[in-house]
Structure formats: C-alpha cells, structure tokens
Amino acid sequence: MGPSSSSGPGPSPPEPLPRSAPPRSIGYWLLGSGTLVFGIVVLGGLTRLTESGLSIVEWNLIKGMKPPRSSEEWEEEFDKYKQFPEYKILNHHMELEDFKNIFYMEWAHRMWGRGIGMAFLLPAAYYAYRGHLKGALGRRVLAIGGLIGFQGALGWYMVKSGLDEALGTTPNAVPRVSQYRLAAHLGSAFAIYAGMLYTGWDILRSRRAIPASSTTTVSAMKKVMALRTPATGLAALIFVTAMSGAFVAGLDAGLLYDTFPLMGDRLVPPKDEIWSENYTHEGSSLKWPNLFENPTTVQFNHRVLATTTFTGISALYFYARRLPLPVPARRAMQALMGVACLQVSLGIGTLIYGVPIALAAAHQAGSLVLLTAALRLTHTLKRFSKKG
Template identity: 55%
Template sequence: MEVKTVKEDLPLLTPPAVSRWLLASSALVLGIIVVGGVTRLTESGLSITEWRPITGVLPPLSREEWMLEFEKYKATPEFKLMNHSISLEDFKSIFYMEWGHRVLGRLIGLVFVGPLAYFAIRKKIPKSLSLRLTGLATLIGAQGALGWYMVKSGLEDSLMETPGAIPRVSQYRLAAHLGMAFLLYLGMFGTGMAVIKDWKFAHGAPWSGFKGNGSVAEIQSILNNPLVKSFKKQSWVVTGLVLLTALSGAFVAGLDAGLLYNEFPLMGGRLAPPSDELFSPNYAKNPDKSDLWWRNIFENPTTVQFDHRVLATTTYFSTAYLYARTFHPALRAALPPLARMAVMAAFAMANVQVALGITTLLYLVPIPLAAAHQAGSVMLLSAMTHVLITLRRPGAAASAWRKHWSNYRGGK
C-alpha cells in the first residue's frame, strides 16, 4: 500500500504504447514522402483537379464517373500541352497514383488523431506532450491544404499563355509541402524515440549505454563536458545541413533539374558551369535585374542542381568529420557509447545516400533510384536525429521514476 501511494505521487510517465504508435505514424509519413516522390516522377500529381477531403476517398466506380474525371483533366494545361493523346486507361494509371497519395494522407490523419484522442482522454500522456502532439495533428490537416495549394499551381490557365511553359507545380510550394512532411516526421519519430528511451531509463536501463548510476548529476556532468557540448552543437549543425539538402532536392525535383548535367563530379567538363549560365539574366524579372541572384538560385535548373551538389557534398564531409571526431581519445572517453554508435550509423547512411544520389544522376533519374534517394534523405535525417537523442538528458518524469525504483530496490 505504501509503494502504491508513493507511485501515485510520481509524475506521469508516458507508456511504451505511445512510442510504438508514434513510430508507426512516422513510418507512414516516410511512406507518403516516398509515394509523393513517385507521384511527382510519374507526373501523376495533376490528374485529380479537385480537392474533396471526404467524398474524394472513393475513386470513380463506373465508366460514366471515369469519363467525367477524364473530361475535367482534359481542361487542364497539362493535358492540352503534354498529354493530349493519352487514353482513358493511361489516365486511370496516373489518377490512381495521385489518389493513392491522397488516401494515404487521410489514413495518416486517422491513425494519428484516433489514438491521440484515446491517450489524452485516458490520461496516458502528460498535458505538455498532449499539446505538442495536438500541434502535430493540426499540422497534418494543414499539410493536406498545402498539398492542394501546391497542386493548384500546376492547374492555372495562365500556363497556357507563357511561351515554353511546362505544366508542373510550383517548386516553392513543392518545397514547402515536403518541408512540412519532414517536420511531421521529425515530430513523430523524435518524440517516439524519446518516449521509449525515457521508459527504459526509468526502469533501470543505462542512459545511452553509459554504465554509471544514472543519476541526474552524473548525466549532467557528462553533458556539461566541453567536448561533449561542442560535439552536440556540431551534431545540430549537421542535422540542419541534412534537412537543408533534402529541401534543396525538392527544387531539383520541381524543376526537373536532375535531367541536366548527368555526370559527376564535373558539370560539362568542369567543377562548375560558367557564371553566365549559373546567373543568367533570363531569369530576372525586375527591370533593374535586382532579383537576378535569388531567382537563379531558386528558378534556374542549372543553378538549382549545382546548389544541391554543393550542399550534398558539404553534408557528406560534415558527417564524415563528425564520425572522425569520435576517434579522438578524449572525446571517445567522454561520449556515451550509444552516441558513438549512432554517429557511425549516420556516416554509413551518408555513404548510402551519396551513392544513391550519384547513380540517380548518372542514370537519368530512374524512378526506383530516385524514390530510394528520397527515402534515403529521410533515413539520414532519422540517423542524425538519433544522434541528438543519445545526447539528450532524460525527462523529469523518467528521472523521478528511476530514483523511486532505485530507492525501492535499495530498501528491499
């Protein structure tokens, strides 16, 4: 009875079921990121011309319904300029690709919101975590609206009036859509990993593989070590570089920039294209050319591919540097064992991602390789997130529970 009373006074510790739910949700987000990439690569994203969150769950079920959707598609710039000769069967294939992408988005909403409501009502999660996860649920709804806003940019009739225009979604909106997907993934994956690690720590598991007594003072002493603090800051920088590189890939995809300069490491026989090609005045819209730089950076396919190469190379060598630092005797002795392993895994994933990126470029962006490359960016981001989590101090609830169980076992 005394033990029960003490436990009732302890702060709420989030159970492992919440972690499993969050990690499963993050896996679905990873899936929709890959499916979204394939939708873009197969040029299927403009096949559905309306956003119907409820009734759009069902695809056309009769020939009459299919013909109605086909007629709507025939009114789009993409059909008139590029696909005017496709058959109904061809249309069905691209329609189902985009429909599957949208249905998966709705499934993520259901899988996330339903259990969140259950855990919150049953008071299985602290109020602070409940509010944070409610923010993620709101983000899921916003992501659907942003996705439609993106699609609308490729359906505008003004494309018909622009000489040489190619019907496709705005690369800015595409990057925003992908960026929000990354935020959702990181929120779910990072929180899920933190929850399960806190639960294990609370029940006696060593913190990040460090064999000590696990006291708050001991962990704080490790994290306050100047070498560890410096390493953690650098890990944050590398994580930011990974995310920035992945977002630059959205501009490459949006402008089909991967179909230019299909060689590596050179571009047209040199490390960088000529400056007049990288910063062409043709992309400036202001009479005084004051927008020359930023428009080329975001709208010139050659510059966009060059920027992505530079960012990818910088990210790779930054990850390599982080891994090399773990061999320094003083830092190696100070870092928790799991942190060293997590950095090694991140560097291994960086090698895989670079190999995927180069082969995707050399083979003219085949769909399987391009999809694997997009998935690789999420996996590298996951690996770097795990590095940061291994250097995270356990939550207050986990520390309180660990202290309670340590005292209880000591009393016994």
C-alpha cells in the same frame, strides 16, 4: 575502442522512472505514425516521378475517397483532366487506360494522407480523453496535429499551382507544380516526421531505466556531450539539403547536367549561366531568383550542399572515433556515416543514369533515412549528461 580508465567514478545507478511518465503505447503510436509519414514521402516521390500528381483536378475530402467505378465515371473524370494544361500540352495523346494509371497513383497518395490523419487523430483523442496528453507532451501532439491539417491544405495548394490554366497560353510553358510549394510540402512532411519520432523516442526513453553515465570520467563525458551541437547542426544541414533537392525535382534540374563531379567540363558553370539575366524579375536587377528558379543554379546549389553535408558527417565521424563514446552513441554515429555514404551513391547514380524512377525515389527516401540517423544521434547524445 579500448577499455576506459578505472581512475574515474564508476557507472551511476539507474535513474528511477518518472511516476508521471506517459504510457509506452503513446511512444509506439507516435513512432508508428512516423512510419506512415515515411511511407507517404516515398509515395509522394513516386507520384511526382511518374507525373501523376495533376491527374485529380478537384479536392473533395469525403467524395474524393471513392474512385471512379463505372465507364461513365471514368470518362467524366478523364474529361475533367482534359480541361487542364498538363493534358493539352503534354498528354494529349493519352488514352483512358493510361489516365487510370496516373489517377490511381495520385488517389493512393491522397488516401494515404487521409489514413495518416485518422491514425493520428483517433488515438490522440483517446489519449487526451484519458488525460495522458498534458503539459509539454500535449503541446507537441497538438502542434503535430496542426501540421498534419496544414499539410493537407498545402498539398492541394501545391497541386493548384500546376493546374493554372494560364500555363496553357504561355509560350514554352511546362505544366508542373511550383517548386516553392513543392519544397514547402516536403518540408512540412519532414517536420511532422521528425516531431513524431523525437517525441516518441522521448517517451520511450522516459520509461526506461538508464545509467546516468556510460562514460567513466567527467572530461570524457564533456567531450561526448560536446558532439551534440555539431550533430544538431548536421541534422539542420541535412534538412536544408533535402529541401534544395525539392527545388531540383520541381524544376527537373537533375536532367540538366548528368556528370559528376563536373558540370559539363568544369566544376562551376559559367557565371552568366548561374546568374542569368533570364531569371531576374520584371523591373528588378536583382539576380537572387536564380537560386530558386534557374535549373543550373539549383542543381549546383544542391551539389554544394550535399558535398558539404557529407564532408561534415565524415569529419564528425572520424573525430568521434577518438572519443570513448557510449555504445548507443557509437552505433548511431556509425549508422549516420553508413547512410551518408549510401545517400551520396544514390544521388550520383540518379544523376548519371538520367534520373530513373527507382533510383530517384530511393534517393528521396534516403534523405529521410539520413535525417532519421542524424536525429537519432542527437537524441542518443541527449541521454548523457553529468546527471544522466
């Protein structure tokens, strides 16, 4: 970036800090809570990849916090697991020691979720008591808290779909959670995470003295501010792409075609494979269920969305390079482009190497890092307007 023209007005003086701004500690608390949510998304991915999510077949908020201790308790827990389709169909050769491994993975996932609830609820109650959670901030915190409670209920609703005993009597059935519920569970976690980060950033920004403008001309500022609309659109597209990835995971669709960019020997699978009659609902000729239930179509959709997302980020990056971006916005744009390149590499690697656990978990984590980078860019651009 070359030096800006000196013909425009100079930087405005720092804005005064709002007198009623909430304490900075609230911002750090929300960002810390967001970090915990990031962790549980990664742990949840590992739980799914190791097929541990159906190992605990009951939901007890308090009693479930204590894992089995004695041999008798372990045998009792294992016997409960044996009553459900995953054991009967897939894991009937499993020994107790193997069961302990998947049990502890799911138990850790549930305990982390409880920890997030406490880490959010207790400080929220304290700040509310001190009168710091008023107006828009109070409504945001209340909404995030409501989502956390909803997320816990949704998690058990998701697990129940994989415990359906009818799966054990259905020919060729594979015990797995509903891909619809999995996507809803992941989407809710993303929403909680985004709400925590954006609110935390808003609070810390409100307490910081920032020049009203880091650009030197009104026309340059308008061009910079215009970036916020496509950046917000890209953040939404990243979210949708991540949710399509949840459908890929839920149907194990990543194992179907392990080549890129071709699917088999062509870019687009045959029409009768994408719009298969096998996925039309009984009594209906509509083929739209293929979009969410046909593994071939689901993988194809994810490829298209991921390619579109990467193309959009690249286009915005190269366009933004021509603008006199303020330093924070330029760094955010560079971070978004860098994470996008890494995420595409992880996605292709996960595919061609047959969905190894390490790469697949990194790819899921990468989707949340990419969303973080996009949100950071939109929030950074939000800081710059004609009045700062």
